[in-house]
Amino acid sequence: MRAAIHRIQSGEILVNPIGKEIQDTYPQIYNEVKERIKLIEEVIHCKFFEDEISFIVTYFAAVWEKSRAETIKKSIIPTAIVCTAGRGTAQLMLAKLKILDHIINVTEIMSVHNIQKIKKSGVQMVISTIPLDNIEIPYVLVSSPMVNQEDINKIQNMAVEIQKKKRIFCQNPVESFMGYEKHQKKESARKSLTQFFSPASICFDKKYDSWENAAKAAGILLSLEGSIKESQINEVIEYLKSNGKNAILCQGVIIAFLEREVKRESASLIRLKELVLYTGEHPVFYFAVFGIQDGQSINHIIYNLVSLFGNKELRTEIDKVKTPEEMFAVMREMEKNIVRLCKDHFFTFLRKRAVL
Secondary structure (H helix, E strand, C coil): CHHHHHHHHHCCCCCCCCHHHHHHHCHHHHHHHHHHHHHHHHHHCCCCCHHHHHHHHHHHHHHHHHHHHHHHHHHCEEEEEECCCCHHHHHHHHHHHHHHCCCEEEEEEECHHHHHHHHHHCCCEEEECCCCCCCCCCEEECCCCCCCHHHHHHHHHHHHHHHHHHCCCCCCHHHHHHHHHHHHHHHCCCCCHHHHCCHHHEEEEECCCCHHHHHHHHHHHHHHCCCCCHHHCHHHHHHHHHHHHHHEEECCEEEEEECCCCCCCEEEEEEEEEEEEECCCEEEEEEEEEECCCHHHHHHHHHHHHHHHCCHHHHHHHHHCCCHHHHHHHHHHHHHHHHHHHHHHHHHHHHHCCCC
């Protein structure tokens, strides 16, 4: 998402060669993503291209397909065959039942004399050529080991009923997406920027002769906050060297994350007095460094930072603020607005679906 926002803000268009196919194959996911992407568009004041949306849809589609495959796998009913004839006849019966591999999995073949072992076998359905007494597991009585079409239908219906009782079903894409959205709401409960930063961890208008020295200064601030050891300061530079362009949050802003031996979660921010060139070609005005203990916080941090630095109005404001306290106040107000905006979009979404 960070890369997509960077491309959009810089006017770069990335063509998705299968974009139309993605849209046609997953129309529900596509429409839901397009609806929710408006929240980000309002924050960054830029519109997502159709190809960018289709790339995002690809990720959700992959999650859904994986979930669907797992659901289908779990939905297959372990089944036992009880047959009075010999093993050869039982194998013929098994071959006939191959047509139902998508819904049953024959794990046991036994005679009526071993019927008491069925419970311990873990099967959930029994297919038998003879009537069975005192059996608690659902079973289907077939006409003969030859298994005709009527038998097949009975077995399939029984398997479906068992699946319903187990509440095994394959969600449609929108239901999966909504499940993901609930997960995202849970994620949003993570630390806000104002919980990472403090006025003491923000430094303004310092002059550095290289991006390395600016990054080192941000690392020193982080160590003074008690987040990392003094010996770890140079890890900020190493992080940025290894990540290259991927460390660019948006125009003029570099971000680094340290996770190793972080004592407490904190962040530092430096606004330079004069621009420096990052990797020799990217002018940088801000350096932000985070010491985090939970890598899952990264997406939430990036979202909030993009909301701060990617918004043209806010960017103009923070470029002009004169004290760390003023910057901190801008962060706090921005996060309040995000919460308010999320609520507005949520209720708009409900109204559109006639829930309210």
